[in-house]
Amino acid sequence: MGRPGMEGQTASTLSWFRNWVSSQLGGIRHERRVAAVARSLFDLTASMHDLTRGDLRLLNLAAYLHDVGRSVQNKNHAAIGARIIRRNRDLPLKKRQRRTLAYLALRHRGRLPDAENDSALAHLNDPRKARLLLAFLRAADALDSRGLASPRLSIYRRGQQIRIVCRPREDSAKARRIFSRRKKFRLL
Numbered sequence: 198m199g200r201p202g203m204e205g206q207t208a209s210t211l212s213w214f215r216n217w218v219s220s221q222l223g224g225i226r227h228e229r230r231v232a233a234v235a236r237s238l239f240d241l242t243a244s245m246h247d248l249t250r251g252d253l254r255l256l257n258l259a260a261y262l263h264d265v266g267r268s269v270q271n272k273n274h275a276a277i278g279a280r281i282i283r284r285n286r287d288l289p290l291k292k293r294q295r296r297t298l299a300y301l302a303l304r305h306r307g308r309l310p311d312a313e314n315d316s317a318l319a320h321l322n323d324p325r326k327a328r329l330l331l332a333f334l335r336a337a338d339a340l341d342s343r344g345l346a347s348p349r350l351s352i353y354r355r356g357q358q359i360r361i362v363c364r365p366r367e368d369s370a371k372a373r374r375i376f377s378r379r380k381k382f383r384l385l
Contacts, residue, residue: 211257213289218261221268225261227343232260234350235337238385241354246329255294256330259301263334266302279303279317296320297327305334309384332384336361339382342375359385 219225239253266278279299282288290298300317309315309331318324341347346366353360361382365372 214258214261218265221265227341228261230341230347231337232257234340235260235333237352238333238336241352248329252326252330255297256333259298259330259334262298263302263305275303275306293322300327301331301334304331305338328384336382336385339378345372345375348376
């Protein structure tokens with residue numbers, strides 16, 4: 198299969214990335230759900246940000262690529278995934294996209310430094326935009342878990358506030374702990 202250009206991110210381009218990630222991870226159910234939630238959050242808040250449809254396409258790719266490091270190791274998968282994205286020249290990405298996607302993979306989980314102290318953010322053309330995309334990705338990733346059945350979600354906006362109602366399929370301490378990780382929502 199050829200490597201389509203990313204300008205329009207055609208269906209075949211997204212399909213190429215889905216197939217590539219699926220071949221790395223053995224499936225993409227989690228990534229599909231993260232992409233769907235991230236798109237919902239992006240669209241719901243469109244009047245509150247100045248991001249473009251091109252930024253949405255980049256967010257969509259980030260949702261599929263964010264866990265690719267798990268193909269090597271679970272423990273440090275965010276850093277490993279960022280390295281894979283930066284170094285794999287088979288990925289049909291422009292330099293700017295590659296840097297942003299590597300940043301989003303790196304910071305999608307774990308402690309997040311302040312923007313002023315984030316050395317990885319300094320290498321990006323538009324740090325503010327990257328942090329906005331990261332806010333959507335981290336929130337979407339927090340609302341899906343590889344270890345539990347996906348919760349039913351209701352996402353809506355009241356004025357400047359986003360309301361997310363998360364109804365886990367099972368009521369357990371583990372579900373409450375996983376789906377109430379506030380740190381994943383701070384950027385939002």
